Amino acid sequence: MRIPILQLDRILLVSIQVDLTDNDAMQFQSDLVERVAAIEALGVAIDITALDVVDSYMARVINDTANMVRLLGAEVVICGIQPFVALTLIEMGRGLLGADCAFNLGQALEMLKGRIAKRGDTRFVGDEDV
Amino acid sequence: MNTAFQRLQRDRRGELLAAWQQHLAATFDRHHPHPPSLDVQREVLFDALLNTLTSGAPEDDFRLDPETDLARHLNRLIAEQARQLANPSDTIGALLALKQLVARALIDTNPQTPVIEDLLWLDRVFDGLSLFAFKSFVDIRERLIAEQSLSLLELSTPVLRVWSQVLLLPLVGVIDTQRARQITERLLEAIALHEARVTILDLTGVPVLDTSVAQHLMKTIDAARLLGSRVVMTGISPEGAQTLTKLGIRFADVISRATLRAGLAEALLLIDRRIAPIDEARPS
Numbered sequence A: 001m002r003i004p005i006l007q008l009d010r011i012l013l014v015s016i017q018v019d020l021t022d023n024d025a026m027q028f029q030s031d032l033v034e035r036v037a038a039i040e041a042l043g044v045a046i047d048i049t050a051l052d053v054v055d056s057y058m059a060r061v062i063n064d065t066a067n068m069v070r071l072l073g074a075e076v077v078i079c080g081i082q083p084f085v086a087l088t089l090i091e092m093g094r095g096l097l098g099a100d101c102a103f104n105l106g107q108a109l110e111m112l113k114g115r116i117a118k119r120g121d122t123r124f125v126g127d128e129d130v
Numbered sequence B: 001m002n003t004a005f006q007r008l009q010r011d012r013r014g015e016l017l018a019a020w021q022q023h024l025a026a027t028f029d030r031h032h033p034h035p036p037s038l039d040v041q042r043e044v045l046f047d048a049l050l051n052t053l054t055s056g057a058p059e060d061d062f063r064l065d066p067e068t069d070l071a072r073h074l075n076r077l078i079a080e081q082a083r084q085l086a087n088p089s090d091t092i093g094a095l096l097a098l099k100q101l102v103a104r105a106l107i108d109t110n111p112q113t114p115v116i117e118d119l120l121w122l123d124r125v126f127d128g129l130s131l132f133a134f135k136s137f138v139d140i141r142e143r144l145i146a147e148q149s150l151s152l153l154e155l156s157t158p159v160l161r162v163w164s165q166v167l168l169l170p171l172v173g174v175i176d177t178q179r180a181r182q183i184t185e186r187l188l189e190a191i192a193l194h195e196a197r198v199t200i201l202d203l204t205g206v207p208v209l210d211t212s213v214a215q216h217l218m219k220t221i222d223a224a225r226l227l228g229s230r231v232v233m234t235g236i237s238p239e240g241a242q243t244l245t246k247l248g249i250r251f252a253d254v255i256s257r258a259t260l261r262a263g264l265a266e267a268l269l270l271i272d273r274r275i276a277p278i279d280e281a282r283p284s
Helices: A022-039 A057-072 A083-092 A105-118 B002-024 B036-055 B069-085 B089-109 B116-155 B179-193 B213-224 B240-245 B260-269
Strands: A005-008 A011-015 A042-045 A074-081 A101-104 B160-163 B168-174 B199-207 B232-233 B255-256
Touching: A005 B069, A011 A022, A011 B002, A011 B232, A022 A057, A022 B179, A022 B240, A057 A074, A057 A083, A057 B240, A074 A105, A083 B179, B002 B036, B002 B213, B036 B069, B036 B089, B036 B116, B069 B089, B069 B116, B089 B213, B160 B260, B168 B179, B168 B260, B179 B199, B179 B213, B199 B213, B199 B260, B232 B260, B255 B260
Parallel strands: A011 A042, A042 A074, A074 A101, B168 B199, B199 B232, B232 B255
Antiparallel strands: A005 A011, B160 B168
16 A cells, blocks of 8 residues: 655655555655655655554654655654554663654644754755746 | 798798788778878888797797897887777787788798798797787786776865865765775865865765665764764765665764755855855945
């Protein structure tokens, strides 16, 4: 199953709603990085509200994706981690999710916008594409 | 002393030389520029060769001494052709064509006496010559290649100063251990020289990012950081980002941007500078 990637200006939104198989995960990662590179995205919000269970594999997939996106020059925020999921992630080991987290999508977007505003490439005037 | 070849040299030298030159003009020279000096060089080589043939006895062993006139003339001719990027088979082919001509002339001038021993001697001489020619051809080419790769190495790792205290290191091509070390050295020298606070590492021109490249990059970045320079990486491709992450490589504390343009903006922010429109900057 392909995960849809929504675009909001130069921010991308993805919502993971089912457990991903190996193939799905690879597909998702390459789709997302291609997209980030194509539009030179400034931020990516990954929403996992719908996930009731996050095992170590899923955590790694999410973490890896965040790292890839960061290498491509975009900010990443993960949002919507359920209380129970947070508990199991902590029990499995700290640092399983290295990226920054937000409570819900709204806060994630705010966080992204705040960080994007502090970046050098968005504070540049006179460099916008016409 | 070899009488059969002596007779040949006395009676048919001019005829043989003309035949050889003619043959070369019809084959090899058709595809290549043909400076007049080449004819002279060939004639000198031809005479040196005939002298060698006459001076040896048919049962002698033949080994070409690189100090002899013959070897020197041959070397000079080959050097010229190697530099013109001629086909090696053409060069050797020219020698072998001469062998045919001489063998034919040898048989023609001695219709009664058997000349098998002389022919074998001729064969040995030309075998030795061909081996020598081939070796020096390859040597010259290899020297050329070594020179070129050295100059490529020099060319491909410039450290550019794009702003005061901002350095740009555009990486182009394959990065191996030797190049990586050279890049690191150059970069550190430049950072120290210009007191750079920010270094932009542009990877747009790196075709493959693998473990070894990533490790070299990490070393370069760490070294730059030890000198007190922040590193901004730019131009990583989507595939590159995936590979790096899957290899488990983390560039902690490195700012990464999609394009050199964004990286430059980031670098300027880090040194508290900005590019402003001319009107704004002009004092009113």
